[in-house]
């Protein structure tokens with residue numbers, strides 16, 4: 001039995017992605033304290049919504065998707081009810097396996113995972129790192145579960161804050177670019193629906209080429225930049241405004257915020 005505690009944006013994306021890719025709703029328990037959202041989850045996914053202690057008693061794999069700030073209180077509550085063989089998978093940004101282990105029973109196998117919301121459409125990217133008691137079989141169980149909603153990589157835990165900054169928060173950066181490009185089209189007088197269509201398909205096509213061509217992004221960008229043309233003029237403006245530095249600083253800020261979250 002798999003249980004998901006916290007069906008907010010990320011927990012629900014994982015739930016929906018897992019069910020879309022063939023998990024049986026009868027094998028999934030969800031914990032959601034808000035009655036209206038619990039009713040929505042039952043209606044939308046045909047899953048059982050149960051209290052956290054009940055989920056802990058039944059689950060062999062427990063996925064926790066609460067805000068980092070709420071994690072410690074929940075772990076303290078859950079620990080007495082957990083099955084001894086339960087694997088705990090936390091997707092909370094910044095919360096280290098050391099903190100997870102400290103608030104669970106001695107010897108509990110924990111895996112720290114950082115997924116992203118494209119899990120909802122089966123195109124997620126998740127990195128996982130095991131705690132002190134996570135054996136290969138535990139990491140494989142977590143990887144197998146999360147690979148149902150996209151790609152999974154195993155990384156040393158020291159990279160998890162950078163993972164969070166790159167792929168965890170990453171979808172938001174692309175939505176930010178999309179939003180900015182759409183507004184630019186509207187500013188220039190284009191109907192909003194046309195601008196949305198052009199930008200959405202361009203991002204989708206560019207992403208597919210980056211994934212499928214095996215080429216470095218610089219090579220792909222050079223192929224778009226005709227000599228003396230429009231793209232070179234645009235990229236010069238991006239460089240003049242320090243967009244590269246802004247992105248690097250933004251990603252560093254996300255990494256640093258992830259580190260801070262483990263400090264409570």
Ligand SMILES: NC(=O)C1=CN([C@@H]2O[C@H](COP(=O)(O)OP(=O)(O)OC[C@H]3O[C@@H](n4cnc5c(N)ncnc54)[C@H](OP(=O)(O)O)[C@@H]3O)[C@@H](O)[C@H]2O)C=CC1
Nearest residue numbers: 006007008009010031034065066067068091092093115116
């Ligand atoms: N959003 C993202 O793209 C990603 C998020 N994450 C991580 O996922 C976690 C959740 O983030 P996100 O989904 O964005 O946040 P949300 O606020 O959308 O989700 C948190 C959920 O937890 C529920 N909750 C709070 N307390 C309890 C409890 N005691 N028992 C059960 N459920 C509870 C909340 O319910 P209610 O609303 O009723 O309070 C809410 O549905 C965070 O730790 C974040 O770092 C990781 C990767 C990507």
Ligand SMILES: O=C(O)[C@@H]1CCC=N1
Nearest residue numbers: 093164167168169170
């Ligand atoms: O913004 C956040 O803190 C979470 C973690 C990664 C994506 N969303």
